[in-house]
Amino acid sequence: MARPETRLKTGTMEQALRTSRTSRTARAVSSSTARQVRLGTASMIAQQDGPFVNLGRLNVDKYATDPQINRYLFEYIFMHEGDMRLAHQIAAAATKKSEYKDWYWKNALGKCYYRLGMLREAEKQFISSLKNLKMVETYAYLSKIYARLDQPLTALDYLKSGLTEYQNDVTLLTFTARIHEQLGDLENSVESYKKVLKQAAGNIEAIACMGTHYFYSDQPEVALKYYRRILQMGVNRSELFMNIGLCCFYCQQLDLALACIDQALAIANDDVSADLWYDAAHIMLANCHNKMAQRCLRLALAANPDHAESLCNLGVLKMHEGHHIQAKNLFLSAVSKGPYLFEAHYNLALICSRVNI
């Protein structure tokens, strides 16, 4: 069944719409015009610019219990329209119809509950769905729920049992890796990402995480390999160029480094440009151009006044120049905007103790 498109309309199609037609006929769609399928009901009259399905006029009970279309209807309403109430209605009716034996509808209910924030009900639904049939999606959603409930270890448990069922499933491995990273357990996270890469060598998230890991373990040349791989995957974003540039710089491939950084700055859009200018400031500091570094940091702050790291570094530079009051103000702002930065706190303490202001 082809995905209906609202754009193409012919007069005959309108006619066809208004006649009652269901998909239960065996008649091939292609025999009619333009190979489009329309479900002819009032709710489904396509307007020129309006929504595909007029939800207000949908006869939920009729279509929710129809096993041929209820799944697609649910998916459309859940994913495209985002109307959780209606989606829940459909899912509930369908579940009842399938006598609580269908894993799909339990999952569907679970998803609705999750979106609505009713995590415990969602959990119940997913667990009972698991009893019917073990699906990757169920495990993944359960891990999401437990992550939201701040029970990462339970989430990891479910992911592990999912992985015993579905060995080396990319989704589950990715979720595992993310949870490990959030727990601070970088070793296990890296291992999981490695497994992901063994399965799907093109998984950008995994490649990027491996790259970061090697960069921060003092092996920028290996990180460079990973980031180049992402480039080969066709990603064309400024963050990637900046990362490649930084890796090259720290590998001492100086010819390539600055070109990448320049490119990154050129194609930057506003929300990342603060971080990019911050990194450019580091490069300038490495080249001992203090004034340039300050300008970069100012540019970063212009792009994002809340960028705590830039405030902190600018404070340090000002301190070296001797503008202690400015430095102190900058540290104060850094502390208030980024309380997680221990450097800002330390620097503030240092300047208060050393200089009499």
Place this chain on the structure above:
Amino acid sequence: MGSLAAMHYPASSRHNPLQDQLRGQDRRWVRALWEPMTGIYTSKDCVSTGDISGNNDFKLVLVDSASDQNKLLLLKDLTIIGDSAVSETPAGIVVFVSDPGHSPCVGVVISGSLLVYRNMKPYYRFNLPQNDLDPIENEFWDSAMTRKITPKELFDALTALKQKHSIARLSFHSQDFLTLSTDELRQKAISQLISNHGDHVNLSNITITCVTTIKKNSTERTETDVVIVGTELGSIYYIDIQAYNILHYCKIKGTPDKLFSMGQFELESRLFICTRESDIIVLKRSTRGEQTEHIIPMRYPIISIASNMTNIIMASRSDTLIFCTMKGKKLSEIKLTEAVVDMESFWFEPRQYNGILVAFKNHIDIYLDHHVVDTLKVDYEINWIKYGRYGREEAVLIVGSNYSPRFGNEKVKNTTGGIGVYIFRRTSILTIKEEVGAPASQTHRLNIPKKTKVYVDQTLRERNNVQKIHATFQRDLYLLRLHITKAFAELTSKNSGMVPTKESEKLDVNLEVNGFGPSFRINISIKIAGEMSAKQRWIAFSYDKEEYSIERELILMPRLVSEAEITFTNEIRCKNPEKGAQGEVKVYILSEGRRAPLWMTSFEMPISEQNLI
């Protein structure tokens, strides 16, 4: 994918060694007994511990010189359970085993004899043979006593003898006699002597200075001892206690002050003699009875000598601890910060700790292999320490203080003497912390990852294309700088960001937007550091008038006080929340007389929520 910020994470926090030490001290020694006012005045040499009553309950025996009468005291747990009178202040006391079956005896050395006490009652008095005395003296005196020669002749003879040897070698009687100047006095003296002693007087020139024991032929605690005494004239006597005869006699150059024995008498043994002339004489006796003498000259006198199973340690008056091998060869030296008062060997059987206890004025340190592993602080002045078995405990430290701090350092009899008994805990652990040298973190190896092939290839590439890489790098650097400068110039000319001006340096501005809409609140908090000039300042807002309405377009700023934070609020209302549009708002801080704003920022308003009505 985020960008890379170079941040480092702190290592886990380190131990606080001082805290460890303080806690450790509480745990290591238990003060079992402490009697501050015993009234006992004694010194290290006159203190000993031993199993006097033979019931495996070690007691403390010492000579108390507090009152006029010297007393030999037996203390069990700091209560006096036995005492005996002693004629003079002795040079030292020892506890030794004369008979393996019987309980040990106490030996007290006074002038030239060894007094043996058994069960705190006088048992035997052994006079040392007068090996140093010239027999001619005896003849002279005998003749004088039997009136064969006149006192004058005796005097002349003794004077001649005095010139032959030194006066120190003459007997005490002779020395005394030689001080009499007139003949009359001499006559009187001789008559007195004859009436007291008949026709023979026992001459003696022996003053025992030190005493120690050594096992005869076994290391068991209950086996026989040999008592070694040293005299003022440099004679060393080895006394057999069972037969009360001299097993061995030798002379050394110098006056023995302290004796330290090792080994067994009948097998190999060594005797370390610390002399008053600051020499250490090592007498080595082999199994065949041959003796070799070895002199170690020291620069400073030795205060105390002890051993820790592997080394001999000496504390010298120059505040150093000198470590030597068993043979007497110097290994190392530790300089201390204060003077050593006393030293004892320290061993702890359960954990096999071998070290020394060094007592200073107010604290006692345990040294294990050159390092201080424990400090016991006391609040009195330490005079002597003794370590060993006491009561039924194995590792007991007895600390004695003679001088009460209140009375200063006078040697006043009847001052309070304190004795403390400290037991080393079984559960305590002594750890050697290597504090010398670099701190521990410096000795940790850096975690440098292995060289990858990629790395090696890259270095190869760098080496091959030096010129090209350098040229490219410089060019790119220049281009980057150009880029940065252009961007910055754009920034400053457009006035669309934080403009650095002189006055703005002193202003610290924070801007916040609160609210979900359609009405929002803008909070501007301003803080001044330093003085501001007396110009008028305003906060101005610029926004899209179609989308938003604002409560106050212009806020007049009052003169601000340094270090005080002041917040200005302004309500901004979204006119058409259904549109879900976001508008840009610019905030300026303007000053009178300046065209460019002092401070400026622009931000996008958040999407407003729908009206509740």
